[in-house]
Amino acid sequence: MPENPRPTSSGPGRILVAVYAIFALSATARALTQILSKFSEAPVAYLLSLLAGVVYILATIGLAGRKPVYRRIAWGAVAFELVGVLVVGTLTVLDTGDFPDDTVWSVYGRGYGFVPLILPFIGLWWLRRTSAGK
Amino acid sequence: MLVALEIVAYVAAAAVAVYGVVTTVRNQPPGRSHRLAVGAFEAVLVVQAVIAVVLLFAGGVTLPERTTFLIYLLVSVCVPPIALQFATAEPTRWGGTVIAVGAVGTGVAVWRLHELWVAGA
Numbered sequence: 001m002p003e004n005p006r007p008t009s010s011g012p013g014r015i016l017v018a019v020y021a022i023f024a025l026s027a028t029a030r031a032l033t034q035i036l037s038k039f040s041e042a043p044v045a046y047l048l049s050l051l052a053g054v055v056y057i058l059a060t061i062g063l064a065g066r067k068p069v070y071r072r073i074a075w076g077a078v079a080f081e082l083v084g085v086l087v088v089g090t091l092t093v094l095d096t097g098d099f100p101d102d103t104v105w106s107v108y109g110r111g112y113g114f115v116p117l118i119l120p121f122i123g124l125w126w127l128r129r130t131s132a133g134k
Numbered sequence: 135m136l137v138a139l140e141i142v143a144y145v146a147a148a149a150v151a152v153y154g155v156v157t158t159v160r161n162q163p164p165g166r167s168h169r170l171a172v173g174a175f176e177a178v179l180v181v182q183a184v185i186a187v188v189l190l191f192a193g194g195v196t197l198p199e200r201t202t203f204l205i206y207l208l209v210s211v212c213v214p215p216i217a218l219q220f221a222t223a224e225p226t227r228w229g230g231t232v233i234a235v236g237a238v239g240t241g242v243a244v245w246r247l248h249e250l251w252v253a254g255a
Contacts, residue, residue, distance in 0.1 A: 010224065011226060011228055012228050012231075014220065014224060014228050014232050015228055015231045015232055017220075018217060018220060018221075018232045018235040018236060019235055021220075022213070022235065022236070025213075025239075026209075026239070026242075029205050029206075033199070033201060033202040033205060036201070037199065037201065037202070
């Protein structure tokens with residue numbers, strides 16, 4: 001008998017939801033103030049900031065929710081987040097010229113104590129650990 | 135912003151964070167002591183926010199990124215009670231660490247407030 005999946009927002013998962021919520025808040029707020037105050041300076045970077053913020057919001061909602069659809073949202077958002085931080089991190093390390101380093105994913109999240117690099121790995125591990133049959 | 139109050143805020147954030155993690159390690163769900171700790175921390179943040187707003191709107195202080203400052207100010211005041219609410223909604227040992235995450239995030243927000251404030255001085 002395969003076991004039912006456990007809620008991702010229960011037990012230690014609540015810590016993960018809290019961390020994602022903080023990142024959702026800070027990344028989105030930062031992107032919005034950047035876009036409202038100085039969008040023309042670096043439109044690509046600021047739109048990327050906003051995209052990162054939205055991904056963190058989706059990940060937070062996905063991890064906090066208890067229905068199967070939320071788990072799929074969480075998988076998608078956390079996987080996107082991992083790709084995002086690796087791609088943007090690598091691009092910013094190779095060539096800082098085109099990227100003002102004030103997005104949450106720049107240089108693998110250096111400005112945020114590299115938490116943005118570690119977080120998706122923990123997120124994917126937690127989604128796998130709480131899934132059915134584990 | 136007053137430097138003395140800012141230091142009190144960092145100390146309070148660190149104290150709440152350490153206390154939260156300690157109660158997780160000791161397998162204690164969040165309770166009255168957590169509410170008091172977050173309440174004291176929140177009081178410091180509210181006083182800090184009120185002083186900053188008064189200085190900004192009536193004290194002649196001008197900041198290059200005033201809107202950003204005000205958003206961070208709002209965030210700093212809102213995060214601890216939300217974290218407390220989320221932590222106590224499922225009273226397990228992990229609630230303490232949820233409160234700790236909120237306290238650390240708030241501490242970082244206070245540091246950003248400091249940077250934005252200094253930029254205007």
